[in-house]
Amino acid sequence: MSWELFAVFLGSSIRLATPLLLAGIGEMVSERAGVLNMSIEGMMLTSAFAAAVGSWATGDPLLGLLLGILAVQPIALLQAVLSNTLRANQIVSGIGINILVLGATTLAYREIFGARSRAEIPGLVKIRPPLLGDIPVFGTAVFEQVWLFYAGIIIIAITALVLRYTSVGLAVHAAGAEPKAVDKSGLSVTRIRYAAVLFAGFMASLAGAFLSIGDIHTFTEGMTRGAGYLAIASVIFGKWRIGGTVLACLLFGAATALQFQLPAMGISVPNALLIMLPYLLALMAVGGLVGRQMAPATLGEAYRR
Amino acid sequence: MTVIEQPGPLLKRFAARPALLGSLLAVAFAALVGLVLIASIGVSVPDAISAFVDGTVGSPYSIAASINRSLAFALVGFGFILANRANLTNVGGEGQIAVGGIAATAVALYGHVSGLPFGLSFLLPMLAAVVVGAAWGALAAVMKVKAGTNEVISTLLLSFIGVWLLYWCVQSPALLRKPMTTSATLPESLEIPDATKLPLLSGDYSFPLHIGLPLTVVIAVVVAVLLSKTVFGLRLRAVGLNPVAANRAGISYARTVVFALASAGALGGLAGALMLLGEQYTLKDGFSSGYGFDGLVAGLLARGSVTGVIAAALLFGFMRSGGINMEMVAAVPTALVVVIQGLIVITLAGATLFIEKWERP
Numbered sequence: 001m002s003w004e005l006f007a008v009f010l011g012s013s014i015r016l017a018t019p020l021l022l023a024g025i026g027e028m029v030s031e032r033a034g035v036l037n038m039s040i041e042g043m044m045l046t047s048a049f050a051a052a053v054g055s056w057a058t059g060d061p062l063l064g065l066l067l068g069i070l071a072v073q074p075i076a077l078l079q080a081v082l083s084n085t086l087r088a089n090q091i092v093s094g095i096g097i098n099i100l101v102l103g104a105t106t107l108a109y110r111e112i113f114g115a116r117s118r119a120e121i122p123g124l125v126k127i128r129p130p131l132l133g134d135i136p137v138f139g140t141a142v143f144e145q146v147w148l149f150y151a152g153i154i155i156i157a158i159t160a161l162v163l164r165y166t167s168v169g170l171a172v173h174a175a176g177a178e179p180k181a182v183d184k185s186g187l188s189v190t191r192i193r194y195a196a197v198l199f200a201g202f203m204a205s206l207a208g209a210f211l212s213i214g215d216i217h218t219f220t221e222g223m224t225r226g227a228g229y230l231a232i233a234s235v236i237f238g239k240w241r242i243g244g245t246v247l248a249c250l251l252f253g254a255a256t257a258l259q260f261q262l263p264a265m266g267i268s269v270p271n272a273l274l275i276m277l278p279y280l281l282a283l284m285a286v287g288g289l290v291g292r293q294m295a296p297a298t299l300g301e302a303y304r305r
Numbered sequence: 306m307t308v309i310e311q312p313g314p315l316l317k318r319f320a321a322r323p324a325l326l327g328s329l330l331a332v333a334f335a336a337l338v339g340l341v342l343i344a345s346i347g348v349s350v351p352d353a354i355s356a357f358v359d360g361t362v363g364s365p366y367s368i369a370a371s372i373n374r375s376l377a378f379a380l381v382g383f384g385f386i387l388a389n390r391a392n393l394t395n396v397g398g399e400g401q402i403a404v405g406g407i408a409a410t411a412v413a414l415y416g417h418v419s420g421l422p423f424g425l426s427f428l429l430p431m432l433a434a435v436v437v438g439a440a441w442g443a444l445a446a447v448m449k450v451k452a453g454t455n456e457v458i459s460t461l462l463l464s465f466i467g468v469w470l471l472y473w474c475v476q477s478p479a480l481l482r483k484p485m486t487t488s489a490t491l492p493e494s495l496e497i498p499d500a501t502k503l504p505l506l507s508g509d510y511s512f513p514l515h516i517g518l519p520l521t522v523v524i525a526v527v528v529a530v531l532l533s534k535t536v537f538g539l540r541l542r543a544v545g546l547n548p549v550a551a552n553r554a555g556i557s558y559a560r561t562v563v564f565a566l567a568s569a570g571a572l573g574g575l576a577g578a579l580m581l582l583g584e585q586y587t588l589k590d591g592f593s594s595g596y597g598f599d600g601l602v603a604g605l606l607a608r609g610s611v612t613g614v615i616a617a618a619l620l621f622g623f624m625r626s627g628g629i630n631m632e633m634v635a636a637v638p639t640a641l642v643v644v645i646q647g648l649i650v651i652t653l654a655g656a657t658l659f660i661e662k663w664e665r666p
Contacts, residue, residue, distance in 0.1 A: 038457070078651075088654040091394055091457050092605055096654055099598060100647025106640035111346055226465050233458060272473030279465040286459060288452030295455075 007141035009254075009261045014142065015215060017253025018149045019044065019207040023231035024238075024245050025156050026203025029163070031235055033196035034176035034189075034298045038094025039079045040204050041228025042101035043072045047208025049105040052219035053112060056121045061213050065124065065148070068209035069202060075101070076201025080194045087302035098228075106221045113219075123217040124148055124210075146214040152206060160242045172196060176296030179303045189303045204228070226279070233282035239294055248285065252278040323663040324608045327656050331606075332620070335648035342644065343637055353635045360630020361623040367630070369514040373584055375622025376521045377402065377576040381600020382614035383528045384442075384569030386607055390532060391565045392545035397445060397460030399597025400467025401573025402580065404441050405434035407474050409578035410481055410494050410588040413501035426500040431578045438574015439567040441467065446566035450559040456566065464597065472590050481588055494588035503583040517579040524572070529611040541565055576600065595643070599625070602650055621646070 023040050030037055037043075050071035055064025075097060082093040128144040135143075163169035174182045175192040182189050211227070212219045230252055237251075238244025259274040343353045362368055381398040388395045409430040412418060416433075418426045445463060448454040474481040475492045483495040503515040532538040543551040544561045552558050577593060585592055599621045607613025628642035 082651070082655050086655045086658050088657055091396075093651060093654040095396065095598075095601070096647055096650030098647075099602070099650060100644060103640045103643030103645075103647055107342070107346075107638050107644060110638050110640070229458070229461050229465070233462060236455075236458065270473055270477060272469050272476060275472075276466055276469040279462050279469070283459060283462040283466065286452075286454045286462070287448040288454065 003137050004141070005261070005265065007138045008264075009257055010138070011142045011144070012260060013250065013254040013257040014145060014149065015253075016256040017249045018145070018152060018214070019210045019227055020231050020234055020249040020252055021156065021207075021246060022152045022210065023200075023204045023207035023228060024234040024249050025159055025242065026200035026207075027231055028235045028238070028240060028242065028245050029159065029172060029203075030193075030196040030200035031299055032163070032176050032240060032296055033172045033193050034179065034296055034301065034303070035080075035083050035193050035197050035200075036090045036094070036232075036300045037079055037083075037197060037200050037204075038091050038232070039075065039097035039101075039228075040094075040200065040231055041224055041226065042094075042098035043075055043079075043201050043204035044208035044211065044228050045098075045101050045105055045222065045224045046075055047072045047205035048212035048223055049109065049208075049219055051209035052121050052212040053108075055123070055213045059122055061122050061124045064122075064213050065206075065209045068213075069205045072201045072205035072208070073198065076198050076204075079201070080197040083197065084190050084193050084302060087304070090300050090302075102222055109219060109221055121213060121217050121219070123213045146210065148206060148210050148214050152210075155203075155206075156242065156246070163242065173296075175303075176298055179298055183303075183305060193303070204231075207231070230278055230282055233286055236295075237282065237285035240296060251281065255281050323660045327653065327660045328606055328608070328613070328617075331649050331652040331656065334652055335645045338648055339641055339645045342641060346637070348635055348637050353631055353637050356631045356634035356637075357627035359634070360627040363630075365512040367626055369512045370584075371623045371626040372514060372518060372619070373579075373622075374625055375618040376517045376583075377580050377596050378600045378603045378621050379521055379614055379618035380524065380572045380576040380579070381597060382603035382607060382618055383524060383611065384572035385601055385604025386609050386611070386614060387528060387532065387541070387572075388565045388569040389604065389609065390538065390541040390545055391561055393449075393562065393565055393569075394457050395442065395445075395460050395566060395569040395573075396457055396601060397442065397464045397467075397570070397597070398573045398576075398600045399593055399595075400460075400464035401438045401441050401570045402577035402593040402597050403464075403467040403471040405438045405574030405577025406581045406588055406592060407471055407481070407577075408433040408437035408574065409581045410474075410497065413497040413582065414481070414495055419498040419500040424504075426498075427503055427582055430497075430501055430582060431575060434574040434578035434581075435571045436574070438577065439571035442570020442573070443563055443567040445570075446563040449566075450562055460566075468591075468593065471588070471593070475588055475590050492590060496587050497582065501582060502586060503579070513584070515579075515583040517583050521579075524575075525611050525615060532609075532611070537564075573597065573600070599646065602646055605650060606653060 023044055027037055027040050047068035051064040051068030054067030055061040079094065079097060082088040083090045124146045126144050127147045128140060132143045133139045163172065171182065171187055171192055175189050179189045211223060234245050234248035234252060237248035255278040258277060262269050340350055344350050360367055361371055385395055412430040412433040416429060418429045441463060445456045445459040448459050449456050475494060476482060478485055481494040482492060483490065503517055506514045506516065540556050540561050543556055544558055548558050581588060603614050603617035603621055606617040624642050628639040631637040632639045
């Protein structure tokens with residue numbers, strides 16, 4: 001493989017990993033606090049749709065992104081109410097939300113776009129950072145990315161610092177591991193978990209917007225195609241740690257990028273196998289390649305005082 | 306806090322069955338939202354309703370087609386409640402249907418079964434689907450027992466893999482794609498031989514109910530008896546309630562989990578075989594689309610009861626047929642039916658707390 005081709009491969013791996021990274025880190029924070037959001041998939045799809053509509057209607061992708069973020073918060077709130085206040089089964093309620101969103105976005109898409117499907121939608125701009133962007137061969141191919149990717153990196157770095165060094169991070173971790181102790185210390189487990197789910201919703205909305213107005217500049221029905229579930233798998237693969245989750249997302253992104261890379265190199269592998277590859281890797285990951293898993297102690301269980 | 310202190314006369318009859326009442330209310334609420342949505346997209350509600358009714362019970366054909374659809378939902382639903390008795394959540398119906406369909410097609414087309422007597426020509430493809438589906442389900446179980454992998458995430462990932470396997474099978478001429486004579490050859494299998502198609506009960510395509518119906522009824526009875534009257538049902542429940550205590554009592558956790566998920570997978574595979582051998586006859590990409598999730602929802606709605614699964618499966622079978630007709634006749638997208646299903650699941654999930662409080666105040 002030539003250096004040029006390798007650079008393109010790296011660049012598309014990063015591009016394809018970005019939505020997983022954004023959604024995965026949000027989901028990791030929520031799972032640390034004890035709430036499993038199967039609805040990440042639905043949240044991403046909501047935002048992908050709302051961002052596309054907003055960008056198409058106003059001509060401004062920034063307003064599209066804003067609409068995407070705003071559209072997901074009610075859904076995240078619904079998930080938080082179901083998981084914490086109503087103590088519903090988190091898996092069931094999450095899947096219910098995904099079914100609802102798939103139906104609702106498909107319905108709304110047909111209503112709004114109708115025959116004008118595949119309408120040209122203004123997308124977020126790409127930036128090439130100084131220094132990194134000036135590296136020969138690699139500069140443009142690898143580092144010229146949609147600005148949302150760089151914004152995401154900054155958010156992820158801040159999240160890592162907050163989790164590691166602040167009392168907020170400690171509270172999030174404790175809400176998942178020892179909710180009773182949190183309760184006794186005078187903090188509200190419910191409030192921490194609500195906040196964590198809303199944060200997961202915010203990150204999923206960035207991920208969804210990246211799909212529709214960052215990456216391909218159009219919306220298609222059900223376009224997340226399981227990316228939300230891959231994000232959840234990356235959290236498990238990453239053992240509920242930021243570094244591990246980031247690596248898992250990059251791996252899934254690289255596996256997806258192979259779909260385009262191998263044919264370009266003249267290697268013929270069945271297309272279906274390549275599309276399947278990230279899911280196969282995820283399955284192997286959750287199936288014990290990473291050793292026995294260390295999930296937060298109360299993951300998926302509602303807290304009862 | 307008690308939810309109902311003085312049940313009104315109308316509620317009194319249902320008061321003993323809060324779960325049933327809850328399900329009915331959830332369905333009614335979702336249907337109401339559906340009607341509002343129909344009105345809001347500018348379609349006449351009476352037109353939409355009449356198209357819906359025509360698609361469900363308008364002709365003998367539509368009735369039989371709706372029931373045939375329900376069979377797949379019911380089988381996946383039975384598998385769901387069986388595994389759920391052991392506190393396992395099988396979300397892999399979609400992939401189990403897909404691999405079942407692949408196995409049934411492969412045996413029907415290339416297993417030299419058409420000449421066999423006693424119905425073996427269609428029973429063997431069905432058996433293949435059951436075996437492959439069971440293996441697909443057992444895989445998730447083994448991962449759970451060996452590595453502690455949550456079966457929700459593994460069955461989901463296996464679903465995606467199964468669905469892409471199906472795509473692979475119908476895209477590749479080396480697998481199940483029909484011989485490519487021109488570049489316009491569709492990515493689908495050959496039509497299965499007549500002898501491997503499921504016999505119709507009436508012998509007439511204007512009322513295409515097939516033998517999958519009596520088979521599903523038999524399976525319903527078996528599952529109901531298994532869950533409520535056998536030692537095995539008790540084992541499932543024991544493992545579901547407290548795996549550690551069950552293990553102390555000599556019940557093998559590993560064996561129970563493997564059996565529960567393999568059974569669920571087998572029923573999903575059988576559902577795929579019925580769809581393929583009973584109505585579709587050629588394997589196409591996406592033939593399982595949404596059936597696994599509908600079956601899962603049927604299982605959820607039923608709250609552990611076999612009759613509940615049957616009721617929900619029939620509801621969804623008729624809803625799907627009605628939805629398809631609404632799209633063709635009244636221009637209401639079928640996605641509306643998906644919205645209604647999502648609302649049903651969310652409403653019921655959210656109401657569990659109240660239903661349980663009511664059942665055990």
